[in-house]
Amino acid sequence: MTRHFLRDDDLTPAEQARLLDLAADLKAMPFARRPLAGPRSVAMVFDKPTLRTQVSFSAGIAELGGFPMLVEGRLAGIGVRESVEDVARVLGRQVAAVVWRTFLQSDLETMAAHAGVPVVNALTDDFHPCQLVADLLTVRERLGGLAGVTVAFVGDAACNMGSSWLLAGTTAGMHVRVSGPSGYLPSAEPGGILQRATDIAAGTGGSVSVVADPVDAVSGADVVVTDTWISMGKEQEEAERVTALTPWSLTSELLATARRDAVVLHCLPAYRGLEIAAEVLEGPQSAVWDEAENRRHAQKAVLAHLLDSAPRAEAPAVPRSTVSEPA
Secondary structure, eight states: OOOOBOSGGGSOHHHHHHHHHHHHHHHHSTTSOOTTTTTOEEEEEESSOOSHHHHHHHHHHHHTTOEEEEEEHHHHTBTTTBOHHHHHHHHHTTOSEEEEEOSOHHHHHHHHHHHSSOEEESOOSSOOHHHHHHHHHHHHHHHSOOTTOEEEEESOTTSHHHHHHHHHHHHTTOEEEEEOOTTSSOOOSTTSHHHHHHHHHHHHTOEEEEOSSHHHHHTTOSEEEEOOSSOTTOGGGHHHHHHHHGGGOBOHHHHTTSOTTOEEEEOSOOOBTTTBOHHHHTSTTBOHHHHHHHHHHHHHHHHHHHHHHSOOOOOOOOOOOOSOOOO
C-alpha cells in the first residue's frame, strides 16, 4: 500500500523516531541514500508563496539522486482548469512522488487517493508536518532528546503550525502548551485537534494544555515557538490580528520566563516587532537558521521513508526485434 505524509499523526511514535534518526544520518552523510537515482522525478507543486520549501525540497531531491520537477500551481490550475483527481492521475504516471504546498487539506487527501505514488504535505491551511520534522530534529540537536521536553507555542495557536506542534509534539512524548487569545486557539470539539493530541499523549507520556496567560505558558519551558500572525490568505485581517495577538508577542521579557537555555523556534518568514522581537530572533537562544536548514535533511528522510515502502512497478519486458541481424 502506498504511504503518504499528509499530517503529523501519519507517523507512529516509533516511525517518527526512526525518521529523525534517518534525518540526522542524512545530515551527516548527505549522499548516503539514493532512492531516486536514475534520476527519478518528484513533482513539486506550489499554490502558495514559497522559499524554504522550494529550495529545501529541490536540494534534497537532487541529493537523493532525483530530479525536482517544478509544477507552477497557477499554470496547472489544479481544481480549476482540471480536477484534482485528473491531475493526480497524470502526475502519478510521470513521477515517483508528489510534493504539494496548497490551501485545502481535503484537496491534498484527494491527490493522495488518486496519484498512486507517495504524496507529501508541503503545507496546507491545516498542517505543516514537514516543518515539524525539521523542528523536532532541531530541538533534538540542541537539547539531546524530545521525550519529556516542554514546548510552549504562543500566538495564533489555531494556525497550521499550532496544530502540527500538538500532533507531532505529543507523538514525540513532549509536553505541549498552546497559548493565544480567544478565537485563536485550536478546536476543542470532540474529534478535533486537541482531542487527537490528547489521545496521542496518553500513549507516549506527553501532555497537552491550553494556557490563557502567555507568561504562564512560557514559564519554565524548554522550547518556545511562535509563527507569523498574518498567514497567507489572512492579509485582510492584519489590523484585527495585530490588536488581538500583541500580548502574545515573543519579546525578550516573555522569553526570560522560560528556562535559561530555552530554544526559540520560528518557521519563517518572521515579522520583527510583531510576533517576535528582533533581539529574540537574532539572539543566542534562537535556532531558526538551523531550523530552516534542517528542512532539507528532514524532507529527505520523509521521501526516503515513503519511497522505501512504495510499491515499484516492474518495467515491461522489451520484445526482441524481429528484424534479422546482418550476417
